[in-house]
Amino acid sequence: MFMFMMKLSIKAAQHLQSLVFPYACVLCGDTMQSTQGCCASCLQDLKVMPKFSCLSCGIPLDASLAPGPCGTCLNKALPQQQTRHLYLYRGKVRDAILAWKLQGQDMGMQWLLQTATQQLTSIFSPHDLLIPVPMPLYRMRRSGLHHSADLCQNIAKLTGSRVQWQILRRKGDDKRQSSLHGKARQTNLHKAFSLADNHQDVLSSLDTRGKIWVIDDILTTGATLRHACRVMKQTKQPIFAFSFARTWQDS
Numbered sequence: 001m002f003m004f005m006m007k008l009s010i011k012a013a014q015h016l017q018s019l020v021f022p023y024a025c026v027l028c029g030d031t032m033q034s035t036q037g038c039c040a041s042c043l044q045d046l047k048v049m050p051k052f053s054c055l056s057c058g059i060p061l062d063a064s065l066a067p068g069p070c071g072t073c074l075n076k077a078l079p080q081q082q083t084r085h086l087y088l089y090r091g092k093v094r095d096a097i098l099a100w101k102l103q104g105q106d107m108g109m110q111w112l113l114q115t116a117t118q119q120l121t122s123i124f125s126p127h128d129l130l131i132p133v134p135m136p137l138y139r140m141r142r143s144g145l146h147h148s149a150d151l152c153q154n155i156a157k158l159t160g161s162r163v164q165w166q167i168l169r170r171k172g173d174d175k176r177q178s179s180l181h182g183k184a185r186q187t188n189l190h191k192a193f194s195l196a197d198n199h200q201d202v203l204s205s206l207d208t209r210g211k212i213w214v215i216d217d218i219l220t221t222g223a224t225l226r227h228a229c230r231v232m233k234q235t236k237q238p239i240f241a242f243s244f245a246r247t248w249q250d251s
Contacts, residue, residue: 025037025038025039025042026038026107026108026110026111027039027042027092027095027096027108027111028041028042028092028095037111038111038115042092045091045092046087046091046092046093046112047087047088047090047091047093048086048087048088048116048119049085049086049087049088049246051063052065052066052067053066053067053068054066054067054068054069054070054073054083055067055068055069055082055083056068056069056070056073056077056078056080056081056082056083057069057070057072057073057078057083057222058083058084058085058219058241058243058246059072059248060248078222078226078229078241079226079229079230079232079233079239080214080225080226080229080239080240080241081238081239081240082240082241083219083222083225083240083241083242083243084123084240084241084242084243085219085242085243085244085245085246086112086116086119086120086244086245087112087116087244087245087246088245088246088247088248089218089219089220089245089246089247089248090247092108093112093245094245095108096108096109096111096112097109097217097218097244097245100147101145101147101217104145106150109244110154112244113154113155113158113244114158117158120155120158120159121158121159123159123242124155124159124161124211124213125159125160125161125210125211126159126160126161126162126210127161127207127209127210127211128159128161128162128210128211128212128213129161129162129163129164129206129208129210129211129212129213130152130155130156130161130162130163130164130213130215131152131164131165131167131168131212131213131214131215131228131232132146132148132149132151132152132163132165132168132215132216133148133168133214133215133216133224133225133228134146134148134165134168134169134170134193135147135148135170147217148215148216148217149163149165151215151216151217151244152165152215155215161210161213162206164202164206166196166198166199166202167195167196167199167202167203167232167235168193168194168195168196168214168228168231168232169193169194169195169196170192170193171191171192171193171194192227193227193228193231194231195231195232195234195235199235200235203235203237208237211238211240212232212235212237212238212239212240213239213240213241213242214228214229214232214239214240214241214242215242215243216228216241216242216243216244217243217244217245218243218244218245218246218247219243219245219246219247220246220247225241225243229241
């Protein structure tokens, strides 16, 4: 009887708390009764990457064509062995990423990662090494954030993978990729990355039985990941690429 009354008291307290301090959706901020973190409207708006895609570049493909390679990859092979993504960069996913990158509000981003834990553990193993795409030093100083590195740290917490940011370096003060289009993106990144002088020593000190992943937050044209992976290939190790979200014109 005592335990029954205790359960009733806890439920009553939780109900009272929900009335005084209602739960809010982590993506839109609207109040809701559920504790699941995301309202039904936002949950319906989330677009995960389609099941079938090109193994090389990660673009969605028809089931009959997967795992590729797609026509583009057949014409010009990428430096990375494989490219994986979690979400399509649109709707509430886009809003969560922009809130994280521009306003430093990472609640939505954290929730999206935790929701995808099962998918992440199917991609990464504890033996894997995560390399964040480095950003120019002046932008890090101005914002106080390194989004790719933060993404790596969060993935590592969920999967047991390891993070290493002392191998791949960013050179110069190149412009933001989001402000450029087409060939300008390629030119901007042509000599943007380099390996640290001691990269061989760093790799030698690590257990490299797993995969080496180059990690970025958003993939648009793929230029950033492609150039970063091309430089990482100088380590003579197979390189894999991952972005949290990617744009897709047919999405």
